[in-house]
Amino acid sequence: MQELFAIFQEVLSRGDVFPYPEETSAAEFAEIWLAPNSFSYVAVDDQANGEILGAYYVKPQWPGRGSHVATATYMVAERARGRGIGRILGEHSLKAAQERGYSAMQFNLVISTNEPAVALWKKIGFKIIGTVPGGFRHRDLGDVDTYLMHRFL
Amino acid sequence: MQELFAIFQEVLSRGDVFPYPEETSAAEFAEIWLAPNSFSYVAVDDQANGEILGAYYVKPQWPGRGSHVATATYMVAERARGRGIGRILGEHSLKAAQERGYSAMQFNLVISTNEPAVALWKKIGFKIIGTVPGGFRHRDLGDVDTYLMHRFL
Numbered sequence: 001m002q003e004l005f006a007i008f009q010e011v012l013s014r015g016d017v018f019p020y021p022e023e024t025s026a027a028e029f030a031e032i033w034l035a036p037n038s039f040s041y042v043a044v045d046d047q048a049n050g051e052i053l054g055a056y057y058v059k060p061q062w063p064g065r066g067s068h069v070a071t072a073t074y075m076v077a078e079r080a081r082g083r084g085i086g087r088i089l090g091e092h093s094l095k096a097a098q099e100r101g102y103s104a105m106q107f108n109l110v111i112s113t114n115e116p117a118v119a120l121w122k123k124i125g126f127k128i129i130g131t132v133p134g135g136f137r138h139r140d141l142g143d144v145d146t147y148l149m150h151r152f153l
Numbered sequence: 154m155q156e157l158f159a160i161f162q163e164v165l166s167r168g169d170v171f172p173y174p175e176e177t178s179a180a181e182f183a184e185i186w187l188a189p190n191s192f193s194y195v196a197v198d199d200q201a202n203g204e205i206l207g208a209y210y211v212k213p214q215w216p217g218r219g220s221h222v223a224t225a226t227y228m229v230a231e232r233a234r235g236r237g238i239g240r241i242l243g244e245h246s247l248k249a250a251q252e253r254g255y256s257a258m259q260f261n262l263v264i265s266t267n268e269p270a271v272a273l274w275k276k277i278g279f280k281i282i283g284t285v286p287g288g289f290r291h292r293d294l295g296d297v298d299t300y301l302m303h304r305f306l
Contacts, residue, residue, distance in 0.1 A: 019215035062172035062262065065290040066299075106285060108261075109215065130283015130301045132259060137218040146219075148283045148301060 003052045004042070005029050011075045015139025017114060018075075035059045037067075039100070041092060043085050053080035056089045058097050061106050070102040070153075086117070090124050098153040105151055111136050112145040125151040156205045157195070158182050160230045168292025170267060171228075188212045190220075192253070194245060196238050206233035209242045211250050214259050223255040223306075239270070243277050251306040258304055264289050265298040278304040 005026045012018050020032070033040060038059035044050045054076035060067035072093050076085045097105055107126070110117060118128075130148035138144045158179045165171045173185070186193060191212035197203040207229035213220035225246050229238045250258055260279070263270060271281075283301035291297045 015218070019217045019219035021217040024217075061288070064172045064174040064177075065168070065292075066172040066262065066288060068290060068296070069285070069288055104287070106288070109219065129285060132222070132282060132301070132303060133305075134257070135214070135219060135222055135259070137221060139218075143221070148285070150285060152286075 001026070001030055001033075004033065004055055007052065007055065007075050007077045008033075010078050016141075017111060017117075019109060019136065032073075033057050039096065041089070041096065043080075043089055045080075053077050053083070054085040054089050056093050058093055058100075058102075058105075060102075061108075068102060069104045069106050070097040071106050071108060072097070086120055087124065090120060094124065094151075094153060102153055104153055107147075107149040109136065110147040110149050111138070112147055113138060113141060118147065118149075121149050127151065154179070154183055154186075157186065157208055160205065160208065160228050161186075163231050164228045169294075170264060170270075172262060172289065185226075186210050192249065194242070194249065196233075196242055198233075206230050206236070207238040207242050209246050211246055211253075211255075211258075213255075214261075221255060222257045222259050223250040224259050224261060225250070239273055240277065243273060247277065247304075247306060255306055257306055260300075260302040262289065263300040263302050264291070265300055266291060266294060271300065271302075274302050280304065 008029050012020055038057045040057040042055040043053045045053050056072055056074040058070050058072040061069040061071040074089050094105060126149040128147045129150045132146045134143035135146035136144050161182050165173055165175060191210045193210040195208040196206045198206050209225055209227040211223050211225045214222040214224040227242050247258060279302040281300045282303045285299045287296035288299035289297050
């Protein structure tokens with residue numbers, strides 16, 4: 001988990017993707033990343049001793065009557081950006097969620113100013129199905145809109 | 154908490170409002186209702202020895218960079234339905250959230266077939282800002298759409 005926590009902190013410190021406070025501890029991170037009924041994968045670099053390049057977890061959007069819908073969180077190490085890792089993780093997570101019986105994937109907090117993410121999710125079949133005005137307090141831009149994105153599996 | 158849990162079970166058993174599994178325990182309910190950084194109120198009947206008629210809790214929609222937006226859950230006892238308790242709780246929660254510095258209120262799982270709830274939230278200023286297709290497995294109707302509703306405070 002330590003390697004994952006380091007990537008989490010890296011992404012968190014950008015202040016433009018994750019909502020969690022900067023002081024989120026390793027224990028709190030573990031609770032987020034290893035949520036009940038979740039599953040998780042990492043992308044490793046075969047050429048570099050299995051160094052972790054990115055990771056995701058998938059969990060039910062709701063318990064019970066909403067548990068047929070999955071939700072997921074992704075992160076890519078700073079040094080691995082621009083290598084298509086996000087897309088590999090995204091496509092892997094859709095397949096893995098479908099295999100586990102989920103019927104749809106829903107992202108609850110896609111930051112509207114994170115254009116590469118929005119473009120990537122659209123490329124692999126997601127649609128914006130909702131917009132929360134000013135839902136995210138961006139480090140540099142103030143309150144920016146967030147998207148709810150969704151696709152069936 | 155026991156009185157609240159009884160109302161929760163009552164509402165839960167309808168299978169048309171809450172997502173949680175029917176077997177949700179009192180301890181699990183307490184974790185839901187007393188979430189970190191939440192606040193909670195109950196509506197009591199002055200004419201009936203302070204019997205609880207309904208309740209709500211409010212918590213941050215996200216930690217950190219999303220914590221200026223509140224989210225809330227409401228429930229009304231079966232025997233108190235049709236007496237305007239939902240509206241009293243709704244209006245009270247908006248005022249209480251505003252007083253605590255929240256800038257908006259967001260509902261994540263308004264069941265589209267729960268017409269009285271949708272109508273009530275619209276009446277007190279909420280707008281539908283997103284629709285999740287088939288997001289809720291309704292006991293009688295199968296998969297029905299859910300709404301994301303929002304208003305500024």
